[in-house]
Amino acid sequence: MKRVMKEFTGGSAFLSILAVIASLVVGGILIALSSPEVQSTATYLTARPSDFFQALWNSVFGAYDAMFRGAIFNYKAQDTLQMIKPITETLAYATPITMSGLGLAVAFRSGLFNIGATGQIIFGAMFAGWVGIYVDLPWYVHFPLAVLAGVLGGGLFGALVGFLKATTGANEVIVTIMFNYIAVLLLGYLLKTPILQAPGAVNPISPPVKDSAKYVFFLGDQFRLHGGVFAMIIAVVFTWWLLNRSTLGFRFRALGHNPNAAKVAGINIGLTYILVMGISGALSGLAGTSQILGSEQVLTLGVAASYGFDAITVALLGRSNPWGVLVAGLLFGGLRAGAVTMQANQGVPVDIVLVVQSLIVLFIAAPPLVRAIFRVKVSKEVAA
Amino acid sequence: MKQSKRTPIALLVMALVGLWLFISAPSGVTMINISTDSDIFKLPDFALNVALICGLAVAVQIAGLLVSGYLVLAKNHKTPRWVVIMFAVALVAEILIGLFAGKTMTFTSLLQGSLALAVPLIFGSLAGVLSERVGVVNIAIEGQLLAGAFVSALVTSLSHNLLAGLIGAMIAGALVAWVLAVFAIKYVVDQIIVGVVLNVLVVGLTNFIFSTLMVSNLPLYDQPDRYSNILIPVLGQIPVLGPVLFNQTLIVYLMYIAVGVVYFVLFKTRWGLRVRAVGEYPKAADTVGINVFRTRYISVMIGGALAGLGGSFFTLGQVGAFGKEMTNGAGYIALAALIFGRWNPIYAAFAALLFGFAENLQYGLAIIGSSVPSEFLLMLPYALTVVAVAGLVGKVTGPAASGKAYIKS
Numbered sequence: 001m002k003r004v005m006k007e008f009t010g011g012s013a014f015l016s017i018l019a020v021i022a023s024l025v026v027g028g029i030l031i032a033l034s035s036p037e038v039q040s041t042a043t044y045l046t047a048r049p050s051d052f053f054q055a056l057w058n059s060v061f062g063a064y065d066a067m068f069r070g071a072i073f074n075y076k077a078q079d080t081l082q083m084i085k086p087i088t089e090t091l092a093y094a095t096p097i098t099m100s101g102l103g104l105a106v107a108f109r110s111g112l113f114n115i116g117a118t119g120q121i122i123f124g125a126m127f128a129g130w131v132g133i134y135v136d137l138p139w140y141v142h143f144p145l146a147v148l149a150g151v152l153g154g155g156l157f158g159a160l161v162g163f164l165k166a167t168t169g170a171n172e173v174i175v176t177i178m179f180n181y182i183a184v185l186l187l188g189y190l191l192k193t194p195i196l197q198a199p200g201a202v203n204p205i206s207p208p209v210k211d212s213a214k215y216v217f218f219l220g221d222q223f224r225l226h227g228g229v230f231a232m233i234i235a236v237v238f239t240w241w242l243l244n245r246s247t248l249g250f251r252f253r254a255l256g257h258n259p260n261a262a263k264v265a266g267i268n269i270g271l272t273y274i275l276v277m278g279i280s281g282a283l284s285g286l287a288g289t290s291q292i293l294g295s296e297q298v299l300t301l302g303v304a305a306s307y308g309f310d311a312i313t314v315a316l317l318g319r320s321n322p323w324g325v326l327v328a329g330l331l332f333g334g335l336r337a338g339a340v341t342m343q344a345n346q347g348v349p350v351d352i353v354l355v356v357q358s359l360i361v362l363f364i365a366a367p368p369l370v371r372a373i374f375r376v377k378v379s380k381e382v383a384a
Numbered sequence: 385m386k387q388s389k390r391t392p393i394a395l396l397v398m399a400l401v402g403l404w405l406f407i408s409a410p411s412g413v414t415m416i417n418i419s420t421d422s423d424i425f426k427l428p429d430f431a432l433n434v435a436l437i438c439g440l441a442v443a444v445q446i447a448g449l450l451v452s453g454y455l456v457l458a459k460n461h462k463t464p465r466w467v468v469i470m471f472a473v474a475l476v477a478e479i480l481i482g483l484f485a486g487k488t489m490t491f492t493s494l495l496q497g498s499l500a501l502a503v504p505l506i507f508g509s510l511a512g513v514l515s516e517r518v519g520v521v522n523i524a525i526e527g528q529l530l531a532g533a534f535v536s537a538l539v540t541s542l543s544h545n546l547l548a549g550l551i552g553a554m555i556a557g558a559l560v561a562w563v564l565a566v567f568a569i570k571y572v573v574d575q576i577i578v579g580v581v582l583n584v585l586v587v588g589l590t591n592f593i594f595s596t597l598m599v600s601n602l603p604l605y606d607q608p609d610r611y612s613n614i615l616i617p618v619l620g621q622i623p624v625l626g627p628v629l630f631n632q633t634l635i636v637y638l639m640y641i642a643v644g645v646v647y648f649v650l651f652k653t654r655w656g657l658r659v660r661a662v663g664e665y666p667k668a669a670d671t672v673g674i675n676v677f678r679t680r681y682i683s684v685m686i687g688g689a690l691a692g693l694g695g696s697f698f699t700l701g702q703v704g705a706f707g708k709e710m711t712n713g714a715g716y717i718a719l720a721a722l723i724f725g726r727w728n729p730i731y732a733a734f735a736a737l738l739f740g741f742a743e744n745l746q747y748g749l750a751i752i753g754s755s756v757p758s759e760f761l762l763m764l765p766y767a768l769t770v771v772a773v774a775g776l777v778g779k780v781t782g783p784a785a786s787g788k789a790y791i792k793s
Binding site: 186358 | 578582767
């Protein structure tokens with residue numbers, strides 16, 4: 001029994017949980033420090049400490065309680081539907097983050113640092129949006145076509161980076177950063193011209209996507225969760241298969257481990273760069289379709305939100321392992337959904353989520369630090 | 385060995401842009417105003433014929449293209465650098481004259497604005513150089529700039545002391561760099577992960593404190609004094625150069641010094657040699673008795689302090705208040721400048737100036753109102769960077785051990 005316990009506490013899953021706890025504690029400290037009640041009761045701390053601790057508990061518990069009710073289960077809601085709504089919100093947020101995170105994971109595993117998820121999401125959304133808005137077809141053709149267009153849009157934009165790297169050796173970090181700016185500006189331009197702007201609109205906004213191109217809202221219209229969540233699962237399985245079971249994925253990983261060795265082994269490096277970036281971009285393009293054909297349904301400048309950068313963190317947190325990316329994406333989706341409720345109910349700025357998210361990644365990335373904080377001993381079996 | 389054709393191809397692409405600008409350029413003249421009040425002697429405004437200048441510029445570009453094409457394809461030589469530089473100057477001149485056709489271009493203020501935008505980028509790229517040369521990839525430049533901007537605003541507002549704000553900014557930047565160093569060196573975490581995450585962390589922290597503390601009393605917490613310009617006698621009165629380079633705030637002068645010092649220290653001193661040795665081949669450096677870990681900590685943290693200094697330029701030098709996420713991606717542009725400048729402080733500074741110039745051009749054009757859709761103007765610097773990186777710079781290799789943790793065995 002002792003040994004089982006030891007193995008558990010030394011294991012990485014346990015350490016991950018500790019990392020999350022440590023991050024929430026730090027977040028809690030920040031929440032408490034910023035609470036006016038805590039500040040005012042602290043001035044007479046020695047006279048009546050109970051007030052202080054009461055305020056402390058209220059601020060921290062109140063915030064995390066709101067976060068739980070916003071992300072997982074709202075036990076204070078009137079009916080069952082409202083009670084389970086939070087978990088669907090979490091899934092809705094997690095969908096694009098995970099999809100795009102998978103794309104970045106493919107690139108990272110192949111040794112390419114793709115920072116261009118934002119641009120690739122935008123390209124996916126533009127292509128899918130254009131098909132979804134202007135093409136008239138029955139849904140069983142229209143919807144797949146729109147999704148395909150989005151995947152193709154993101155994929156081509158990503159592949160272009162791979163092409164430049166393959167033919168000229170251009171550094172993919174610079175190129176993807178520049179492409180993000182270019183994509184945002186191009187979207188801005190198209191939303192001001194009749195190509196994408198809604199007729200009569202003053203703002204940069206497109207007409208809505210036709211119903212026949214939308215993801216199915218299988219829980220009804222009052223939920224934001226849509227069929228993209230199934231596309232996400234398929235994407236996870238596909239990426240897992242691609243990276244771990246396919247020949248192509250083997251080439252990708254070989255490239256990531258040692259490009260020179262891969263070249264000597266007869267792998268066409270240039271073509272592999274193009275394929276890696278193409279697939280990476282295609283998954284971000286899929287995230288774009290989830291936005292435009294699902295959650296948003298009209299194209300605006302904010303279509304990619306901050307998902308492009310969240311995706312980097314998610315891919316890194318998931319250690320570029322598709323299942324890990326899924327877990328990380330769900331965690332981040334939950335934090336994001338919860339933060340919205342937390343801000344509305346408790347007045348805690350949503351930015352606290354950024355702090356908690358980044359601390360989680362830092363702590364998980366450095367197990368010795370977490371062990372030191374919680375004074376967990378390393379068991380010999382695990383350490384060896 | 386066969387020479388790569390990518391330079392002539394890149395020149396061809398750019399020459400086509402030049403040709404398009406020439407064809408679409410409106411007729412008329414561009415007025416150039418280069419004198420300012422402080423000049424010793426006044427230079428008169430002068431007018432340039434748009435069609436003539438653009439035509440000349442296109443001619444230079446085509447000549448450059450032909451020379452490059454002939455040398456590479458027929459003679460199998462490299463394209464000489466002066467050809468590329470001449471080409472670039474002609475293209476930039478053409479863009480400027482063409483865009484300002486029929487308007488007055490206040491050349492001096494255009495350059496002043498460019499330098500202002502470039503200052504944080506230059507500090508940021510210096511931070512990157514110091515960090516990557518010693519073998520630690522610094523994606524956290526953005527976070528270091530933002531931390532510097534935030535702390536300098538807060539400290540200066542509270543203390544009404546600009547120097548305190550400056551030092552606070554340096555400490556903040558160095559602190560972010562220290563966290564980067566601890567995770568990269570001690571905990572052997574992937575350096576790119578730490579960098580990206582630190583950027584998010586700093587955004588989160590500064591946003592959080594801004595919305596909970598600063599907003600509650602802006603005059604108290606977020607109204608720092610600003611640097612005033614220091615005019616250097618004589619030098620500052622030379623037309624064009626004077627007002628641009630020698631009538632600036634303290635931070636800008638510190639930037640000149642920093643670029644020179646970082647270059648000198650890295651390439652001319654023993655410590656710099658050690659830094660580079662650690663960044664190229666830590667094991668060899670260790671074998672000859674260099675303390676790899678200490679060298680890395682010191683170099684990364686000095687870099688962070690410089691980035692923090694650059695961050696203070698946003699608040700103390702320019703805007704005069706902190707705003708959420710006010711660095712707005714400057715750290716990533718600094719990263720691009722550093723790679724563009726091949727990990728050399730001086731080249732990186734020039735690359736940063738180029739980005740500053742391109743960015744400032746947008747503002748200049750937005751004010752006078754130009755016929756080209758603004759989005760495409762805004763896109764131009766980024767697109768040309770891609771062409772330049774792909775065509776002219778090509779494969780660049782950073783320090784060999786950059787991004788790799790050193791495990792002492």
